[in-house]
Amino acid sequence: MDNQIDEQPSEAExxxxxxxxxxxxxxxxxxxxxTLAFAAVVWFGLxxxxxxxxxxxxFFNWDVAVASFPRVIDGLFLNLRVLLFAAVSVLFFGxxxxxxxxxxxxxxxxxxxxxxxxVDVFRGLPLIIVLYLVGFGIPGLRLEFIGRIPAEVLGTxxxxxxxxxxxAEVFRAGIESVHPSQRLAARSLGLNYAKTLRLVxxxxxxxxxxxxxMNDFVALQKDVGLISVLGAIDAVRGAQIEVAKFxxxxxxxxxxxxxxxxAIPTVRFADYITNRLSSREQAxxxx
Amino acid sequence: MTxxxxxxxxxxxxxxxxxxxxxxRGVDLEVYPGxxxxxxxxxxxGKSTLLRCLNLLEExxxxxxxxxxxxxxxxxxxxxxxREQIGLxxxxxxxxxxxxxxxxxxxxxxxxxGMAKEEADQLGLSWLKRIGxxxxxxxxxxxxxxxxxxxxxxxxxxxxxxxxxxxxxxxxALDPELVGEVLNLIKDLKQTGTTIVxxxxxxxxxxxxxxWVVFLExxxxxxxxxxxxxxxxxxxxxxxxxxxxxxxx
Numbered sequence: 001m002d003n004q005i006d007e008q009p010s011e012a013e014x015x016x017x018x019x020x021x022x023x024x025x026x027x028x029x030x031x032x033x034x035t036l037a038f039a040a041v042v043w044f045g046l047x048x049x050x051x052x053x054x055x056x057x058x059f060f061n062w063d064v065a066v067a068s069f070p071r072v073i074d075g076l077f078l079n080l081r082v083l084l085f086a087a088v089s090v091l092f093f094g095x096x097x098x099x100x101x102x103x104x105x106x107x108x109x110x111x112x113x114x115x116x117x118x119v120d121v122f123r124g125l126p127l128i129i130v131l132y133l134v135g136f137g138i139p140g141l142r143l144e145f146i147g148r149i150p151a152e153v154l155g156t157x158x159x160x161x162x163x164x165x166x167x168a169e170v171f172r173a174g175i176e177s178v179h180p181s182q183r184l185a186a187r188s189l190g191l192n193y194a195k196t197l198r199l200v201x202x203x204x205x206x207x208x209x210x211x212x213x214m215n216d217f218v219a220l221q222k223d224v225g226l227i228s229v230l231g232a233i234d235a236v237r238g239a240q241i242e243v244a245k246f247x248x249x250x251x252x253x254x255x256x257x258x259x260x261x262x263a264i265p266t267v268r269f270a271d272y273i274t275n276r277l278s279s280r281e282q283a284x285x286x287x
Numbered sequence: 288m289t290x291x292x293x294x295x296x297x298x299x300x301x302x303x304x305x306x307x308x309x310x311x312r313g314v315d316l317e318v319y320p321g322x323x324x325x326x327x328x329x330x331x332x333g334k335s336t337l338l339r340c341l342n343l344l345e346e347x348x349x350x351x352x353x354x355x356x357x358x359x360x361x362x363x364x365x366x367x368x369x370r371e372q373i374g375l376x377x378x379x380x381x382x383x384x385x386x387x388x389x390x391x392x393x394x395x396x397x398x399x400x401g402m403a404k405e406e407a408d409q410l411g412l413s414w415l416k417r418i419g420x421x422x423x424x425x426x427x428x429x430x431x432x433x434x435x436x437x438x439x440x441x442x443x444x445x446x447x448x449x450x451x452x453x454x455x456x457x458x459x460a461l462d463p464e465l466v467g468e469v470l471n472l473i474k475d476l477k478q479t480g481t482t483i484v485x486x487x488x489x490x491x492x493x494x495x496x497x498x499w500v501v502f503l504e505x506x507x508x509x510x511x512x513x514x515x516x517x518x519x520x521x522x523x524x525x526x527x528x529x530x531x532x533x534x535x536x
Contacts, residue, residue, distance in 0.1 A: 184344060186383070187367075188342055188377075189394070192367045195399075204385045
């Protein structure tokens with residue numbers, strides 16, 4: 001603002017400002033007291049407990065953390081690879097399922113039903129059970145021509161199966177959120193169904209569902225740790241081995257911290273995208 | 288301007304039911320090349336439905352639509368090809384929100400007409416220049432005023448070089464001060480011989496610019512005639528009443 005405001009505020013405005021100042025002082029006091037109360041809870045509930053010393057030795061041992069770090073970080077790279085492959089295939093299959101679900105032509109009735117059934121089943125089935133089914137079921141088929149499938153590949157397949165169901169629903173919501181008038185405009189120009197979907201509906205749908213998609217990505221990012229149940233030597237499994245070696249739980253904490261560090265940039269990025277989209281939609285509003 | 292030899296669009300007795308209600312009850316219409324036909328009538332008289340039927344966005348329940356001598360309502364017709372030849376502009380503009388103004392115009396040129404990007408861009412830009420929006424070519428629709436959006440929407444349809452252009456109350460959603468610029472564009476299109484069927488509430492515009500006026504009431508053509516005649520001495524009682532109602536406002 002380059003124009004100076006030098007007018008004397010009115011009585012009413014002065015009264016409002018005085019009231020606001022009083023309110024602010026009150027809020028500061030409340031914040032201080034509640035912080036104090038919280039600190040007390042932490043002190044008496046955790047640090048002052050009789051077992052705290054032993055727990056901190058078993059979970060927060062610096063030497064063990066340093067010693068176990070190489071194996072855990074090694075495992076984390078496997079998690080990252082699985083994450084990359086799973087994320088790409090989830091996007092592909094999720095979108096495919098969503099498109100199948102929204103096809104209107106009666107020819108595609110079986111596809112529509114399949115997509116619907118798939119989503120129902122795999123959104124309901126716990127991921128850990130899908131992991132067991134895929135991880136121990138597929139090798140059990142004894143497909144000799146493929147040979148032994150590594151545990152991390154089976155884990156990636158299981159993650160893809162489950163997450164595709166979630167992501168399909170996200171995409172479907174996005175496709176359905178594009179106003180029918182956009183389709184109408186495209187069709188009236190002579191674009192056929194497929195081109196309308198590809199050039200008009202999907203670009204808008206994908207933009208709109210970017211925040212929930214990022215959310216699912218964050219969830220996938222930590223669920224890749226579950227492939228350890230199939231025996232893949234990832235960060236969690238690596239930590240488990242170190243835990244056994246040192247008879248100390250610190251490696252779990254190390255692995256946990258690494259997953260959190262991994263998630264922070266993604267979470268921030270998701271927030272950024274969400275804010276950008278919502279600020280564009282609500283430009284000019286006070287709330 | 289009108290070429291009376293052979294109609295661009297010939298509509299024979301179309302009927303359209305919607306949820307058990309008859310919206311169109313046998314509508315006949317003839318539109319000749321270069322003609323501007325104004326469809327008037329109160330809300331719910333079937334104007335919009337008629338336009339959507341002409342563009343095959345709605346399936347008709349009976350009747351025939353003949354475009355340039357070709358029956359576009361026969362079974363097995365390629366509807367996408369038909370729509371390519373009939374432009375439709377909506378009351379609410381319906382510009383593609385994710386595309387720039389220029390991309391809005393070139394999308395169908397490229398993906399329906401198969402034009403190369405450069406060629407389509409050139410054509411699109413020349414249209415934008417013509418309506419004075421060249422500097423907005425790379426803006427997104429939400430940065431434009433309603434009038435600018437609607438002019439873009441009209442150009443998007445006209446750039447496809449349709450045999451007939453259908454305008455569905457294109458000024459009804461606009462602020463009053465923006466109506467003029469859109470009507471001017473339509474006048475401009477009339478000069479270049481575009482064949483237009485427009486549903487409208489702008490009676491003075493219909494009188495000044497349209498060649499033929501069709502008054503639709505309860506799904507039938509109640510009266511039609513040359514624009515000047517039609518407004519000067521309407522023959523039917525209900526036409527008189529309709530026009531009188533409008534004047535009162």
